[in-house]
Amino acid sequence: MTTPHLNVRNLSAGYGRARVLFDIDLTVHPGTIACVMGRNGVGKTTLLNTIAGLITPTTGTITHTGTDITTLAPHQRTRRGIAYAPQGHDTFAPLTVAENLHVAHQATRRNRPDLIDAALERFPRLKPLLGRKAGLLSGGQAQQLAIARALVTDPDLLILDEPTEGIQPNIVAEIETAITDTAAQGITVLLVEQYLDVALRLADTITVIDAGRVIHTGPRTELTHRSAHALMAI
Numbered sequence: 019m020t021t022p023h024l025n026v027r028n029l030s031a032g033y034g035r036a037r038v039l040f041d042i043d044l045t046v047h048p049g050t051i052a053c054v055m056g057r058n059g060v061g062k063t064t065l066l067n068t069i070a071g072l073i074t075p076t077t078g079t080i081t082h083t084g085t086d087i088t089t090l091a092p093h094q095r096t097r098r099g100i101a102y103a104p105q106g107h108d109t110f111a112p113l114t115v116a117e118n119l120h121v122a123h124q125a126t127r128r129n130r131p132d133l134i135d136a137a138l139e140r141f142p143r144l145k146p147l148l149g150r151k152a153g154l155l156s157g158g159q160a161q162q163l164a165i166a167r168a169l170v171t172d173p174d175l176l177i178l179d180e181p182t183e184g185i186q187p188n189i190v191a192e193i194e195t196a197i198t199d200t201a202a203q204g205i206t207v208l209l210v211e212q213y214l215d216v217a218l219r220l221a222d223t224i225t226v227i228d229a230g231r232v233i234h235t236g237p238r239t240e241l242t243h244r245s246a247h248a249l250m251a252i
């Protein structure tokens with residue numbers, strides 16, 4: 019067996035006394051697209067925030083390429099190659115598209131302008147918008163910028179929280195292609211995706227969470243549209 023790219027074991031986390039995640043196990047293998055699904059409020063974002071280091075777990079461990087990263091700060095995880103595009107496509111609104119990409123790239127302390135070129139090749143729609151303030155972008159453009167910002171940090175693991183939420187269908191298709199191409203390039207992807215069709219097209223493995231617990235995990239091929247729908251409706 020190869021070392022998992024990401025290995026979450028027995029993870030519990032919450033907010034103050036409110037426990038949200040209970041003994042979560044999640045294994046993501048190198049070069050795969052792992053999709054986490056579940057209804058609203060079941061703890062998907064809390065899980066990704068904990069993996070990114072924004073929330074401290076109450077129990078459990080997170081390993082990245084075999085190294086325990088459970089206590090690392092978010093920026094240390096970024097430098098290890100973990101990039102995170104949070105839910106709601108946050109960008110630096112007062113900065114231009116170009117500045118957004120440069121600031122994200124500089125934070126990694128690398129000098130790889132080719133990463134910015136590659137991110138723009140992945141999202142050609144951003145090229146004519148380089149001088150525009152991020153706060154003036156449409157939702158779809160802002161989402162593409164949020165993913166591009168993650169890519170310029172040279173990740174080996176890209177974490178995306180609902181990149182297609184509230185986005186018009188033609189842009190959803192572009193984002194799907196960008197995710198597939200990113201994975202084909204060898205970058206592992208951990209994705210929270212609400213739309214069943216998108217998840218079933220993209221994912222190699224699907225993990226379903228309900229009320230903070232994993233209720234299903236396995237290869238995408240184990241699920242039909244109907245069985246996946248049934249899991250989501252529990």
Ligand SMILES: Nc1ncnc2c1ncn2[C@@H]1O[C@H](COP(=O)(O)OP(=O)(O)OP(=O)(O)O)[C@@H](O)[C@H]1O
Nearest residue numbers: 033036038056057058059060061062063064065105
């Ligand atoms: N900052 C916070 N403080 C307290 N409770 C929170 C906080 N953020 C989320 N919660 C609660 O934790 C639970 C899980 O929320 P989370 O955002 O992880 O769910 P989710 O599965 O990502 O939902 P969605 O599909 O709506 O994005 C919810 O009950 C939510 O109200």
Ligand SMILES: [Mg+2]
Nearest residue numbers: 062063064105
């Ligand atoms: Mg969420």
